[in-house]
Amino acid sequence: MKQVNTAFAGYGSGGSIYNAPILSSVDGFTVKKILTSNPTNVEAAKKDFPEVEIVGEYSEILEDPEIDLIILVLPNHLHYTFAEKALKARKNVLVEKPFTPNVREANELIKLAHQQNLLLTVHHNRRWDSDFLTVKKVVENGLLGRVVEYEAHFDRFRNKVKTGWKEDKENPGSGILYDLGSHLIDQALCLFGLPHEVFADIRTQRDNATVPDAFELLLFYPNLKVTLKAGMLVKEKGPTYQLSGTKGSFVKYGVDPQEEYLKKGAKPQNTSEWGVEPKDIWGRLNTVEEEKFLESERGNYPFLYQNLYNALTQAEALAVSPQQARDVIKVIEAAQQSHDERRVITFG
Incomplete structure (x- = not known):
């Protein structure tokens, strides 16, 4: 089975409670790296994924050629900058909801994902x-x-x-x-x-x-x-x-x-x-x-994660398109x- 090498950017409750347990229930995702520095979150990450590499700099994820997907579970005001960097580094992206604080940023990310031929979706679970x-x-x-x-x-x-x-x-x-x-x-x-x-x-x-x-x-x-x-x-x-x-x-x-x-x-x-x-x-x-x-x-x-896996490996249409997530912000x-x-x- 093809594995989608995955990284988390952030690992507060959005990561450890609402995303990681669901992702772990779907075959095909391998979590390789987690960006976090908070001691409590580091402990949670190591408990959930004992083999994972905890990193302190986002660049360690962006520059890793093995990473296919980045899951952003960060404060809302950071969604745009982290997603933009991920897409420019040619990584597929799942953003925790809400997509971005404003429509302008959402449209820019949609355009960039299209230009890079990458998948961009939002966790409207x-x-x-x-x-x-x-x-x-x-x-x-x-x-x-x-x-x-x-x-x-x-x-x-x-x-x-x-x-x-x-x-x-x-x-x-x-x-x-x-x-x-x-x-x-x-x-x-x-x-x-x-x-x-x-x-x-x-x-x-x-x-x-x-x-x-x-x-x-x-x-x-x-x-x-x-x-x-x-x-x-x-x-x-x-x-x-x-x-x-x-x-x-x-x-x-x-x-x-x-x-x-x-x-x-x-x-x-x-x-x-x-x-x-x-x-x-x-x-x-x-x-x-x-x-x-x-x-x-x-x-x-x-x-949602099964659909994301199928979209990444079998070209299935995304259940949550970035345009739909952008319309929520509108x-x-x-x-x-x-x-x-x-x-x-x-x-x-």
């Missing part, structure tokens, strides 16, 4: 959440008829501000719209494509917070309204997804179990129930034709403009 896969099935199979309203939430209760780049106003790409919002936006675009108009209300609600920690984003389509919401002060959570259509409604509580498995150190290949939701959080389908709890689809984070920029100007932004 929550397309393969169990709950979203179920919602996608409901929409695509027409179980609600024509969908007229779609509402999705990514709420948490974290009333203390954490230290770190995600909540530092000095770093472009920080705040909840880039962090959790990029997931919700990507899912909506997967279902419905680009909206015609965007309206957003973005807030900083917690004491001592310096970056946005709550938002309501409205995407307007012909005959369809999409509402995306996230906040850090939601102690009592409502539905994760709520859809209405000409035939009825679908309401879904709870969340995909894969993240909790990852946080506990579990891996897909060692967990028989990986991605399987408990019956008590199955969504309720109520239409003119039937009323029932709909069994959730099985979550499948490994799909919506974020439109949302920020809408909030700043307190008006609906025509999207084009």
Whole structure:
């Protein structure tokens, strides 16, 4: 089996929790080098990949002719510079979401990847959440008829501000719209494509917070309204997804179990129930034709890496194209403009 020699740039939680265990569940990737200097991250890297070489300089990865793929799990404001260097060094790149803090940088990377004939993709793993896969099935199979309203939430209760780049106003790409919002936006675009108009209300609600920690984003389509919401002060959570259509409604509580498995150190290949939701959080389908709890689809984070391997070795089309990831940033920029100007932004 052809091996894709891989390097990680960065190995915080994005690497050790959300990427490495999933990559390790897919045959064909060999992790050769990891760029990190933090002692805790070095220890985690050596535990996960005992044979790996820990390096202190990015050049040690870029100048290694054996490296085929670089996985960037770095603060958002570093995505562009590290991806640009990787592509110029003729390395394929996977960038942790969100792609870049702005559309200009995303477009430049897309152009460079095309010029170099290299693969560039973004880790929008929550397309393969169990709950979203179920919602996608409901929409695509027409179980609600024509969908007229779609509402999705990514709420948490974290009333203390954490230290770190995600909540530092000095770093472009920080705040909840880039962090959790990029997931919700990507899912909506997967279902419905680009909206015609965007309206957003973005807030900083917690004491001592310096970056946005709550938002309501409205995407307007012909005959369809999409509402995306996230906040850090939601102690009592409502539905994760709520859809209405000409035939009825679908309401879904709870969340995909894969993240909790990852946080506990579990891996897909060692967990028989990986991605399987408990019956008590199955969504309720109520239409003119039937009323029932709909069994959730099985979550499948490994799909993204399996697709990446196939794209690198068999020319399979990327499941997450860089253009799709760039469009998420376009919506974020439109949302920020809408909030700043307190008006609906025509999207084009």
